[in-house]
Amino acid sequence: MSTSPRRLLARAGVRPNKRFAQNFLENASAAREIAQLSLAGSPPAMPMLEIGAGTGALTAALLEAGANLTAIEIDPQLVALLCSRADLARAEIVHADALAFDYRTWSQGRHWRAVGNLPYNVATPLMLRLIAMDGGPDCLTVMIQKDVAERLAAVPGTSAYGSLSVAVQYAMRVERALTLPPRSFFPPPKVESSVVQLVRRTEAAARPRDLAMFWKVVRGAFAYRRKTLVNTLALALDLDRAKIVRALQLSDLSPELRGERLDLADFARLADALAEE
Known part of the structure; x- marks a missing residue:
């Protein structure tokens, strides 16, 4: 059959x-x-x-x-x-x-x-x-x-x-x-x-200290794909631009970057820096 x-x-x-x-x-x-x-x-x-x-x-x-x-x-x-x-x-x-x-x-x-x-x-x-x-x-x-x-x-x-x-x-x-x-x-x-x-994975690919902030940053980074991280995070997360710039600098990331350039470790560093601001 x-x-x-x-x-x-x-x-x-x-x-x-x-x-x-x-x-x-x-x-x-x-x-x-x-x-x-x-x-x-x-x-x-x-x-x-x-x-x-x-x-x-x-x-x-x-x-x-x-x-x-x-x-x-x-x-x-x-x-x-x-x-x-x-x-x-x-x-x-x-x-x-x-x-x-x-x-x-x-x-x-x-x-x-x-x-x-x-x-x-x-x-x-x-x-x-x-x-x-x-x-x-x-x-x-x-x-x-x-x-x-x-x-x-x-x-x-x-x-x-x-x-x-x-x-x-x-x-x-x-x-x-x-x-x-x-x-x-x-x-x-x-x-x-x-x-x-x-x-x-036996352990997560990134280890952010603040997991909730990590996912907020990830979602926000891709909310407006044509905008820089400073602009898209300011809009998506209602954050002060100066705070975002400081967090990016602490994370060794350029304020001119867009979200699609960041890997998981970059997102983790940025989320931790924003959480501490």
């Missing part, structure tokens, strides 16, 4: 649901590659959570690769389809919304990993939640829009670098893997997709 998403959906009388931004992976070799990547270096019994199992293309590849797998899916029609597949019997299939799922209760304090072909409309808030939560995944391997992947991995001084880059890289190492064209999915999306792997 064919396990092509297109044919599985047709047999089940199910159409892709625009509400859930569904684009099902049809590239079997890519599914196997993602499965292997997500499991690399993982102890055999480590729990793996697949987010958005869809029709089960990646689910099957994960099971074939030996994953200890729980798969969550928001669409009840697809949950029924997944449960009907005999080849997925070893996976625990759960009907759940990934944005509302109780990850802590599920993981029970264990180390775990997550993987998924994430719907474009929820990918960013979902990743940020998983990264920030206590007891979050050690490793997160996800298929997302190519431009979002570029932002996650961006370095200072590039147009893609922004507050999302800092938020993710603060806690995770970011590695880009493969990029897939729209024809790898059904229905095909309008843009290319990329797989990225986020591996949790």
Whole structure:
């Protein structure tokens, strides 16, 4: 029996649901590659959570690769389809919304990993939640829009670098893997997709003394991208310009710099200097 998403959906009388931004992976070799990547270096019994199992293309590849797998899916029609597949019997299939799922209760304090072909409309808030939560995944391997992947991995001084880059890289190492064209999915999306792997750092990439100020400065620095740090922080944080200039000088940073030129250590020094002003 064919396990092509297109044919599985047709047999089940199910159409892709625009509400859930569904684009099902049809590239079997890519599914196997993602499965292997997500499991690399993982102890055999480590729990793996697949987010958005869809029709089960990646689910099957994960099971074939030996994953200890729980798969969550928001669409009840697809949950029924997944449960009907005999080849997925070893996976625990759960009907759940990934944005509302109780990850802590599920993981029970264990180390775990997550993987998924994430719907474009929820990918960013979902990743940020998983990264920030206590007891979050050690490793997160996800298929997302190519431009979002570029932002996650961006370095200072590039147009893609922004507050999302800092938020993710603060806690995770970011590695880009493969990029897939729209024809790898059904229905095909309008843009290319990329797989990225986020591996949790053993300690944060920066150590600001005032973490709340650090995040205020990061958000403020990118609020007005064409303005210098002095001007954008004055506007975004309602701070006195002279205070900002002094903090920049104490941080060995030029007042003429823009936010996209600062790395995480620069942001930490600046935040600490502003907190002391």
